[in-house]
Amino acid sequence: MPLPARDRLDGAHDLARAAPPLQPGDRVAILSPSWAAPAHFPAIHEQALRRLRDEIGVEPVELPTTRRDSSAAERAADVNAAFADPSIRAIMSTIGGDDQITVLKHLDADVIRANPKRFLGYSDNTNLLNYLWYHGIAGVYGGSTQVHLGPVPDEEHLASLRAALFGGDFRLVAPARTRDVGIRWDDPRALTDRAPNLPAEPWTWSGPRRTVTGPTWGGCLEIVEWTLAANRWMRPVDDYRGAVLLLEPHEEMPTPDQNHRLLRNLGERGILGSASAFLWGRPPVSDHEHPTTESAASKQRAEHREVVLRAVAEYNPDLVVAMDVDFGHTSPQLLLPYGGSITVDGESQTITAHFG
Numbered sequence: 210m211p212l213p214a215r216d217r218l219d220g221a222h223d224l225a226r227a228a229p230p231l232q233p234g235d236r237v238a239i240l241s242p243s244w245a246a247p248a249h250f251p252a253i254h255e256q257a258l259r260r261l262r263d264e265i266g267v268e269p270v271e272l273p274t275t276r277r278d279s280s281a282a283e284r285a286a287d288v289n290a291a292f293a294d295p296s297i298r299a300i301m302s303t304i305g306g307d308d309q310i311t312v313l314k315h316l317d318a319d320v321i322r323a324n325p326k327r328f329l330g331y332s333d334n335t336n337l338l339n340y341l342w343y344h345g346i347a348g349v350y351g352g353s354t355q356v357h358l359g360p361v362p363d364e365e366h367l368a369s370l371r372a373a374l375f376g377g378d379f380r381l382v383a384p385a386r387t388r389d390v391g392i393r394w395d396d397p398r399a400l401t402d403r404a405p406n407l408p409a410e411p412w413t414w415s416g417p418r419r420t421v422t423g424p425t426w427g428g429c430l431e432i433v434e435w436t437l438a439a440n441r442w443m444r445p446v447d448d449y450r451g452a453v454l455l456l457e458p459h460e461e462m463p464t465p466d467q468n469h470r471l472l473r474n475l476g477e478r479g480i481l482g483s484a485s486a487f488l489w490g491r492p493p494v495s496d497h498e499h500p501t502t503e504s505a506a507s508k509q510r511a512e513h514r515e516v517v518l519r520a521v522a523e524y525n526p527d528l529v530v531a532m533d534v535d536f537g538h539t540s541p542q543l544l545l546p547y548g549g550s551i552t553v554d555g556e557s558q559t560i561t562a563h564f565g
Contacts, residue, residue: 224448225347225424225548227565228299228325230376233266235298237374238291239275239354242284243306243333246355247276250394253359254303260358265370269354270297281308285315288337292317292324299374304355305332310435313340313442321346329373329544331537332459335428336436338547342426343442347548349373349564350428350455351536360391361403363541372564373544381534381543381560384409388540389493390500404540407503413514414558415521415530421485422552422563425545427455429537431463434471437478446479453551454481457490457537458513462499468492469516476524486529486553488545488560489517490537529555 231237239258241247247254254276261269272287273279291300313336322344328337329352338348352373357366365384372379386406392399426449427433433456436443454475458468475481494501494509501509514532521528531553535543543562545551550563 224444225342225345226325227347227546227549228327230565231267231298231327231374235267236270236296237261237267238294238297238300239269239271239303240284240287240291240300241275241303242288242312242330242337243302243309244304245274245276245278246304248278250355250359251276252400253355253394256400257354257358260362261354264367265374267299267374275303281311282315285312288312289317289320292321292326295324297326299327299329301352301354302328302330302334304353305330305334305429307333309333309336310432310439313337316340318344327374331542332429333432335432338428339426339433339436340442342548343444347424347546349544350425350547351542351544353542355394356391357540357542359394360399361401363388365535365541365543369544369562372562376564379562379564381562383412384535384541387491387535389491389538390497391540393497407506409535410507410510410533412534412558413532414555415518415532416528416555418556419529420552420554420556421453421529422550423451423453423485424549425455425547425551426452428457428547429459430456430468430471431459434474437474446483449480450483451485452483453486453488453553454484455488455490455536455545455547458492460493460538462493465512465516468513469520472517472520473523476520481520481524484525484528486551487517487521487531488534488536488551488553489514489530489532491533491535491539493538529553531558531560534560
């Protein structure tokens with residue numbers, strides 16, 4: 210049944226609450242819950258910390274594993290310590306990785322629930338964001354000191370980062386240029402030069418021309434699939450009803466068919482059919498080893514859009530959909546609430562993040 214022209218849906222709305230916004234000068238824990246990139250590229254890390262102090266206005270705080278390759282239990286201990294410390298107001302991940310799912314079993318849910326904080330991360334950090342959502346704490350999808358603050362940052366990213374930390378509404382605007390393949394971190398130019406760019410294609414919209422406000426859930430599509438496979442920290446399907454799905458492919462460039470299979474799994478689980486809107490992140494289509502042309506990149510992204518729309522047609526044809534939105538593995542990267550609220554307006558084709 211079609212939804213009203215404007216509605217707030219039942220389901221996930223009361224499951225996750227955002228921690229209070231920060232004030233200038235507040236302390237923010239900088240953690241490596243996945244890969245400790247700062248251990249290998251310290252100059253990028255140091256520049257990111259300076260930007261947090263000088264341009265964002267917060268005080269970064271490192272813990273023992275921030276710059277050290279560590280076991281899952283050691284990384285979890287730092288996550289627990291950051292949540293337990295009353296002087297720390299938010300937590301930001303340095304980067305993603307590929308094994309954060311092994312960290313979750315070492316977390317202290319009682320400590321985390323008693324001390325909610327804004328956690329910022331993406332990619333492999335989907336694991337921790339979903340864990341927090343399961344325990345009633347909203348987070349932020351996006352933010353990375355190593356990827357987006359150590360190199361020369363995009364102003365669009367900085368604006369959304371400030372909103373994510375300090376609160377308020379943030380209207381997403383499609384950028385004019387994209388810089389999805391950065392300068393290698395072992396190249397000194399990464400500290401001073403902007404990465405090469407290409408023209409950005411406009412976002413593509415599909416579905417009913419209505420406005421939906423709902424809580425978000427999802428993240429990196431591959432990590433969401435791991436969560437489904439492990440079947441831990443997943444709620445009944447009804448708890449996802451009305452959610453705005455945030456889904457985006459990872460940087461290893463899965464094929465459109467691979468992404469369709471993962472979306473199909475969400476459809477069979479009932480989550481895709483329960484959603485109120487769907488934001489598809491612009492997929493990476495090149496890297497240093499696999500350069501591409503502007504026309505080839507456009508063709509590849511069109512193939513990804515086709516499989517997204519095929520999955521939507523199969524499981525939720527009334528879904529409001531925006532594709533190639535600049536979140537996740539993108540640059541500029543726009544941060545979005547995770548468990549918090551977003552308004553997706555299919556009539557005006559606008560997206561507004563509500564960071565509280």
